[in-house]
Amino acid sequence: MPETKNKIATREAYGRALVEFGATNDFYVLDADLSKSTMTTYFKNEYPRRHINMGIAEGNMMSVAAGIAAVGKTCFASTFAVFAAARGCEQIRNSICYPNLNVKIGATHAGISVGEDGASHQAIEDIAIMRAIPNMHVVQPCDAVSTRLAVKAALETDGPFYLRLGRLAVDEVYTEENCNFKLGKGIVLKNGFDLTIITSGLMVQESLKVAKSLEKKNISVRVVDMHTIKPIDEELIIQCAKETNRIVTVEESNIYGGLGSAVAEILCKYEPCKIKMIGIEDKFGRSGKPTELLEYYGLSAAKIESQIVDFLNDK
Known part of the structure; x- marks a missing residue:
């Protein structure tokens, strides 16, 4: 980045x-x-x-x-x-x-x-x-x-x-030269083999922070910017499931019907694997400073990392 x-x-x-x-x-x-x-x-x-x-x-x-x-x-x-x-x-x-x-x-x-x-x-x-x-x-x-x-x-x-x-x-994630944006095709921003984070929007930056932090703990994390949620990149989702066996979706929206649901629909149909959806868990928002709200709803980098570590420890 x-x-x-x-x-x-x-x-x-x-x-x-x-x-x-x-x-x-x-x-x-x-x-x-x-x-x-x-x-x-x-x-x-x-x-x-x-x-x-x-x-x-x-x-x-x-x-x-x-x-x-x-x-x-x-x-x-x-x-x-x-x-x-x-x-x-x-x-x-x-x-x-x-x-x-x-x-x-x-x-x-x-x-x-x-x-x-x-x-x-x-x-x-x-x-x-x-x-x-x-x-x-x-x-x-x-x-x-x-x-x-x-x-x-x-x-x-x-x-x-x-x-x-x-x-x-x-923060910028891309430059004009390195952004291979194609409608319906996700972008692998960081390669890894222990699990894949599939995310979009503001959560891309947070997920990259998480991957960098976990790398210091010898946990290899792949990060995918799934900018197109519909039509979603089925081929890439299946590939990530096969190669990392664990998928974590991170979204700044309700986990019901959002990005996580879209990814889960592909996995259960073509390549079942362990999946964790991190997002807003069926609650309305509330007033507060944006950074405080991200922390409160578990969407700060630190809170996302903690949930991923628990997911990895769940055998």
Whole structure:
């Protein structure tokens, strides 16, 4: 992982990417009165005729996005993840995914790392909701470089996308030169043979810290950035199960229906092995500082490492 001087949030990188690709792609950006938070304000400043503030009406925003896509234009619809997945769910299902339209949902402020805004603003169930809807792609990049490439992939791929983005500024994992981002293909960031951590988003950085710490204890850990949760990389999951025999999934979302469930579905079908799911264990979020919340819900590097050690000791 390269040393980082300036941390950038994935929501920030999303806003920048929209501006960059907006110069050569004729798409529209909608926002539900949160453009300064979702960072679509950058696009609004550069291309005001292609940015529409829909107000606090997420369901209507998704319907309008579907209408724009229905006449041949790609459309990005942006708001907080909790509002996109919940308030806009019916319209996403029936108006976007059912006709398989080119609407890309920029869902920012996902997970508990939103912080002080508390449970009402902390999306923990959105992955489960979105991956259950036919035709939907679900992608969660971990840093600025992979976010830019995720937006690019969304533009180049037909159909609905759910881009799950975070509020916090995060360390870089990739450089422009070394990020082999391919839709539906996970990336092995570190090789190892005692177990594999499969993760995405903010938890990639935490998992790399865990792997480095465990290496000092002679525990060899493979780390996979599974940025595309749907369609998921079945081949890589099966390979990791065969070669390490133990899988740990780490996610900043509810373990029911999330990344861990997606991985378990592949393992039980093709390559059964021991698996542990680390995430939010069917609880709502709460108000607090992001780092404190990650610690409280067992998602700090130290807490993840402790759970993995217990898993390895469980013969």
